[in-house]
Amino acid sequence: MKVLKFGGTSVGSIESILEVKKIVEAQQEPVIVVVSALGGITDQLYHVSNLAASGDPTYIDAMQAIVKRHIDVVNGVVPAEKRTQVTTTITDLLEELTNIMKGIFLLQDLTQKITDSIVSYGERASSSIVGQVIDNAVTYDSRKFIKTVPQFTKHIVDFHTTNALIKQQFANEQKVVVCGGFISSDTRTNVVTNLGRGGSDYTAAILAAALKASVLEIWTDVDGFMTADPRIISNTYVIDKLSFIEAMELCNFGAKVIYPPTIYPAYHKNIPIRIKNTFNPSAPGTYISNDRTTDTVKAIKGISSINDTCLITVQGLGMVGVIGVNYRIFKALAKNGISVFLVSQAASENNTSFAVKNSDADLAVKALDEEFAREIELGEMNHAVAERDLATVAIVGENMKRIPGIAGKLFGTLGRNGINVIACAQGASETNISFVTDLKSLRKALNVIHDSFFLSDYQVLNVFLTGTGTVGGSLLDQIRQQQPKLMAKKGLKLNVVGIANAEKALFTREGIDLETYKEEIEAKGKPTSPQLLRDEILGMNIFNSVFVDCTASPEVATIYKDLLSNNVSVVAANKIAASSEYENYAELKSIASKRGIKFLFETNVGAGLPIMNTINNLINSGDRILKMEAVLSGTLNYIFNTLSAENTLSKTIRMAKEAGYSEPDPRIDLSGKDVIRKLIILSREAGYRVEQSDVECNLFIPENYFKGSLEDFWNTIGEMDAQFEQHRQRLETEHKRLRFVATMEEGKCSVGLQEVDQRHPLYDLEGSNNILMITTERYNDYPMIIKGYGAGAGVTAAGVFADIISIANIR
Ligand code: ADP
Numbered sequence: 001m002k003v004l005k006f007g008g009t010s011v012g013s014i015e016s017i018l019e020v021k022k023i024v025e026a027q028q029e030p031v032i033v034v035v036s037a038l039g040g041i042t043d044q045l046y047h048v049s050n051l052a053a054s055g056d057p058t059y060i061d062a063m064q065a066i067v068k069r070h071i072d073v074v075n076g077v078v079p080a081e082k083r084t085q086v087t088t089t090i091t092d093l094l095e096e097l098t099n100i101m102k103g104i105f106l107l108q109d110l111t112q113k114i115t116d117s118i119v120s121y122g123e124r125a126s127s128s129i130v131g132q133v134i135d136n137a138v139t140y141d142s143r144k145f146i147k148t149v150p151q152f153t154k155h156i157v158d159f160h161t162t163n164a165l166i167k168q169q170f171a172n173e174q175k176v177v178v179c180g181g182f183i184s185s186d187t188r189t190n191v192v193t194n195l196g197r198g199g200s201d202y203t204a205a206i207l208a209a210a211l212k213a214s215v216l217e218i219w220t221d222v223d224g225f226m227t228a229d230p231r232i233i234s235n236t237y238v239i240d241k242l243s244f245i246e247a248m249e250l251c252n253f254g255a256k257v258i259y260p261p262t263i264y265p266a267y268h269k270n271i272p273i274r275i276k277n278t279f280n281p282s283a284p285g286t287y288i289s290n291d292r293t294t295d296t297v298k299a300i301k302g303i304s305s306i307n308d309t310c311l312i313t314v315q316g317l318g319m320v321g322v323i324g325v326n327y328r329i330f331k332a333l334a335k336n337g338i339s340v341f342l343v344s345q346a347a348s349e350n351n352t353s354f355a356v357k358n359s360d361a362d363l364a365v366k367a368l369d370e371e372f373a374r375e376i377e378l379g380e381m382n383h384a385v386a387e388r389d390l391a392t393v394a395i396v397g398e399n400m401k402r403i404p405g406i407a408g409k410l411f412g413t414l415g416r417n418g419i420n421v422i423a424c425a426q427g428a429s430e431t432n433i434s435f436v437t438d439l440k441s442l443r444k445a446l447n448v449i450h451d452s453f454f455l456s457d458y459q460v461l462n463v464f465l466t467g468t469g470t471v472g473g474s475l476l477d478q479i480r481q482q483q484p485k486l487m488a489k490k491g492l493k494l495n496v497v498g499i500a501n502a503e504k505a506l507f508t509r510e511g512i513d514l515e516t517y518k519e520e521i522e523a524k525g526k527p528t529s530p531q532l533l534r535d536e537i538l539g540m541n542i543f544n545s546v547f548v549d550c551t552a553s554p555e556v557a558t559i560y561k562d563l564l565s566n567n568v569s570v571v572a573a574n575k576i577a578a579s580s581e582y583e584n585y586a587e588l589k590s591i592a593s594k595r596g597i598k599f600l601f602e603t604n605v606g607a608g609l610p611i612m613n614t615i616n617n618l619i620n621s622g623d624r625i626l627k628m629e630a631v632l633s634g635t636l637n638y639i640f641n642t643l644s645a646e647n648t649l650s651k652t653i654r655m656a657k658e659a660g661y662s663e664p665d666p667r668i669d670l671s672g673k674d675v676i677r678k679l680i681i682l683s684r685e686a687g688y689r690v691e692q693s694d695v696e697c698n699l700f701i702p703e704n705y706f707k708g709s710l711e712d713f714w715n716t717i718g719e720m721d722a723q724f725e726q727h728r729q730r731l732e733t734e735h736k737r738l739r740f741v742a743t744m745e746e747g748k749c750s751v752g753l754q755e756v757d758q759r760h761p762l763y764d765l766e767g768s769n770n771i772l773m774i775t776t777e778r779y780n781d782y783p784m785i786i787k788g789y790g791a792g793a794g795v796t797a798a799g800v801f802a803d804i805i806s807i808a809n810i811r
């Protein structure tokens, strides 16, 4: 014999009840079918009774909607010949309920006892309907055999009486018995009670255990027990096997799929549980049994969470070494019927913290302050403190026992993502590590844990990008093209969750379609500013996230600090931050390193060339950088390589701008400002504390050209053409070339124009290329040379892309 339980969604509509009929009628052996109320009805019954009790006359409409929903279902599922009779039964039942509601409205009074009676109508109605839909089924009223006794404010199952009554009731085996879940009655008084919200699962388990069923099937609306709550995490998947212990740990901790007390009766009688999907019956589901062997190498099986958490702390130096303090704490709580689901005490013994539901907090504090009134008065202990609106998360799996370092990995992952752990606990059985955090960090915590324990088939890196000009635009194209490959080959999902241009910004957790992002930003974006970007990004509090700055904006650079301080990595093509005051640069790097995240700016120098990485590798491996000589301006190099009799200075500047090599304002290149910034960044990365003002700058265009507006500059720069042409002709006869060279020697920096001859390594430098010669203690007689494209949207975007990828923890 099997017990099949169908949840609220499974019996919530005409179509779903017809599915249930099919599933049950296809069974070969006798079955007991336990059903919940039609989906959502229990909530509505609580709601309508509260309306009535508060004197709100709209309770009538709400009640009528409940009646109508049931009648519609009857009309849709009950065969014509039985319909009138079933309609009468349901109408009478709900008529009775409507009268009770009327009484509550008139008296404006509602007791727990009456509420318990009211909510029982949901399962009474649903079981009557389903019993008439399934061929050859009989319907039993569960209140007759599921018996409870009061305990504090709850009702607990009186197993002794219940088991005897079940055996009696089910003595004659039927092909199909349908009964309502959740509902019960008091052993002594027969007053209607229930097993608690979600309790239909428990009813089914009690029946299965009492009658030694071969299996307990929980039919619901998902394919099985998933690695985490699918409503919070998108890439969860079904766990095919769980041990009873794992299932207990997972559902006790809030996973909704099974009502927690359900596991014990099945475990006790060794009855396997299968979770199945009514809407996808061929899916294998999750099998829960006493088999504790596991075929997965994953350290944890699943994650579970409760958002209703209040942490209560009892503290006092007077607790240290005193026997019986914890006994008194838990005795006081138990006396008041308060359930504790996490306990944490440090070895110092001067405080004990434990987690309860928010609604139990006031009572718990009162009970503890009464219990310890004398100690509080003597100053040996403090008043109990309640911290509300927290969440509890648990990671679960029998494999944890075998794998060291799980707790380290868990807390490391949380730390890197800026998630604060307020309290934690690990049982000695090592199948569960639980911790308490802020409610607002819950989603992020679940996501990062799911990600870092490889529960996900792939990892996600969430990207916010600002600046959709040449570099940003090209980067988005590259990401779009590369996304499928990264997913297939590296298990990395690059999810672009925010894009901002100069006017508008668009954010979505699900990721923006990079085929249509331009139109989408135009249509749905909101007006943006760096502050808005910061607030949105921090507000979304999304896990594994990186902010990518493809602008040249000083204002955008000011938000890095807040982002890094909140564990959002930063990748900057923008040079402002890394070349700003040394203190600022050093602070940003230090925040990133303390928080275990990254602040990367490889493309600040030499576009996509691996310069910063190389310098870092040299230094990290113990080398010392003594000297650097470099051509770092793709724009200037392009200009000097392009100058000819036809291409005057002013013309080549325009050409550089049009080719996308120059900064938006080319004077930043011509004044050497851009090269100075790059040299500063390089020198800092090489270990020298330098400021832009320390760089000796030898200008090759008189300073007055840089003072007016950009328009003035374009209008007057032609004046320099003749002088440059003369200079060029002389160099041509001397076989020399002009190079704008940046030099750093033991921390002393300078930039300026040099004439180099054919033997000089800087002579052959084509187009807009860059070159960097690094002399170190190891690379001494022959400096290391890095050379190649130093500008251009494509290579710069690729460099930014590489920085982004290096942040992802690729498998
Ligand atoms: P029923 O009404 O069938 O009893 P429940 O609502 O009690 O169903 O439980 C199923 C729901 O539990 C799913 O629809 C899903 O949204 C939610 N859920 C939460 N955590 C998990 C999890 N780890 N695995 C599967 N479902 C989960």
Ligand code: ASP
Residues within 6 Å of the ligand: 007, 008, 036, 037, 042, 043, 122, 181, 182, 196, 197, 198, 199, 200, 201
């Ligand atoms: N109908 C009850 C509830 O909604 C019991 C159940 O669905 O399991 O809580």
Ligand code: MG
Residues within 6 Å of the ligand: 007, 198, 201, 256, 257, 258, 259
């Ligand atoms: Mg349920």
